[in-house]
Amino acid sequence: MSDILIVDDERDIRELISDILKDEGFATRLAGNSDEAMSAINTEAPALMILDIWLKDSRMDGIDILKSVKRDNPDVPVVIISGHGNIEIAVAAIKQGAYDFIEKPFNIDQLLVVIRRAMETSRLRRENQSLRRQDTGPTQMIGSSTAYKGLISHLDKVTKSNGRVMLTGPAGSGKELAARYIHANSNRASAPFITVNCAGVAPDRMEEVLFGRESVARGVEPGLLEQAHGGVIYFDEVADMPLGTQSKILRVLVDQQFTRVGGNDKVRVDLRVISSTNRDLEQAIAAETFRQELFHRLNVVPIAVPSLEDRREDIPVLAAHFIEDFNSSQGLPKREISDEAQALLQTMVWPGNVRQLKNLIERVLILGDGTGPIEARELPGTEDTDSGEEGRVVLSGALATLPLREAREAFEREYLLTQINRFGGNISRTANFVGMERSALHRKLKSLGVVTSAKAGARVAHVDDEVQD
Incomplete structure (x- = not known):
């Protein structure tokens, strides 16, 4: 997006604005009615839009066009101009997502200030979105065990579809990593991956967080569903979603649209939904804390993520991967793991699964006093087992x-x-x-x-x- 679309039914006005902007180094496109405007937008979304409220002999007025633009291209800033300016029109325009409102006859310097400010805001917003899309977190899956290979086989089968996936498994087993793997290898990989922490959002704020809100004072504030448009919305620990919100999410899955909190207009979204839980949802349904209809909508493709206990063969390679990661991200020592330490890691109990293993490795690297191989005595729980006599085994x-x-x-x-x-x-x-x-x-x-x-x-x-x- 590099040009400015000028929409005005008066030819002299739109050409005047165009000439001014061209003198300032901007490229422009012109439209004299709503049909020309919508055709130009659908061909290529502009970097900014200057829009007249009153369009003579058009199917849509400026407010209608504004609603359509903010629904389908929410990142395009729209500056409203009108010769019939009043506070009601300005409020209506801002409420629908307009960046600013300028009354005709306008001051050229004022118009240029508003346009430059809007263009800069649009640029920063696009950069932020680009960074957010790039920062999707780790997607590399590590392992070689039978359980791991079975998981990868299931994940690979669903990457190219849009089917809804329900990931189940104990806490810390890597359900979010599995979700990100699906996204990274799908046709939506360049689109957003938005996580909804269902357990971390207060129930009274959940709908505002998901659906966004509209207000006169703050305009349109997109929610997580809108931010995920074109990509993936990931419901982490979906069993913790408030019961009232569940029915509204069910409606979104059916209609692919919703209404922002405080708003009236429908917002259409194109989403792939991935969910996860470490709880038995059928028990939650029996306890009437989870809606059965939503369960059936989300559980189209169920995939079980194995615990670390079920893939103990992967512990050495996972530990080595975490050491490499901590070395590059935190500068912690890059140490090998002795055979004895590997064997001990494989026999330990891991209620926290892969997350617990990662935390343990970080602890050992931080507290360790050397750069040589990690020995079994450095692992937590082994500090007091040394009898002081080399080679002696202490019986339980x-x-x-x-x-x-x-x-x-x-x-x-x-x-x-x-x-x-x-x-x-x-x-x-x-x-x-x-x-x-x-x-x-x-x-x-x-x-x-x-x-x-x-x-x-x-x-x-x-x-x-x-x-x-």
């Missing part, structure tokens, strides 16, 4: 009270459970690591009551209850 209280045979079985069972889950249920890799033949490992597992079962696209091990009892 429960294990120390058992007879040797039972203690050995308990240790072997726990050890093999840990290793199988560490290697994602891969018996061959587990056997190779523990130094056993595959057939011998199978016999040992059977004798200890350890069985493998399918879970989240991977194989996990657990103790047979009958044997344990």
Whole structure:
């Protein structure tokens, strides 16, 4: 956008304004009625529009054209001019989104000041939007486990469609990253990705945040739905959306339009909707805190994001990725991870999932006193396990009270459970690591009551209850 569209039914006026603007270095286009104006806008949106309120022999007056422009091209500033100026017209124009109002006969210097100010505002707004579209957050997915590959397979299948996706999984597992991956690999990648933090917005402000507002004092303030036009609106933790707002969002999904708070005109939007939750929405429906109709609209393509426990094989590569990221973004030491530390990370409990792993790595890099490999003793929870005698293993209280045979079985069972889950249920890799033949490992597992079962696209091990009892 680099030109100014001048719309006036008086030829002398529009040509006069055009000549003045050309002398100042602006390019211009001219329109004498509403049809010519709309045709020019639809061909290419201008950088700015100078619009006469009263257009003789036109299907639309200036206010109608203004409404259409602000609906379909909200970033185009519109300066209203009129020879019949009064406060009511000015208020109506500003309320519909006009940048300013100038009464005929206008002062040339005043007109140029308003135009330059409006052009600068438009330029800054476009730059801000461009930066916001570029700053879409990380989209790179990391991993090689069976569970990870299954997730990527599902995500890739939905990237090129406009189908609504519902991402489910525990907190910190990477649901927003999965949503951004879908967006980055879709046909809408250059359009906005707007996140709605349903749990972080006060219920009494949710509709204003989503739909925007109109007021005489502040004009038109677009909401998040309007900002996401052409791109993706991501409802993070959608179960926390207020019940009253849910019915209005349902209507937006059906009609692809809405009304701003305090306004009367319909705003049309083209959106792809992605939602996420770590809660059971069917239970929320039963408890009448979530609308069943909205659930069916949002849950067109359900995709489960696995927990870190279900993809323990990915922990070393995720940790290495976070180290690289913290080095480039914060200048923290770029350290390797020792084999012992990797093994320990893979056996730890991760209730916070990938987010918890990332926070742990950052903590170790900040508090660490060296640049060499990260050792197991540096990891949280291991500070007090060193007995002071190299090579000595400290027994847990429960294990120390058992007879040797039972203690050995308990240790072997726990050890093999840990290793199988560490290697994602891969018996061959587990056997190779523990130094056993595959057939011998199978016999040992059977004798200890350890069985493998399918879970989240991977194989996990657990103790047979009958044997344990």
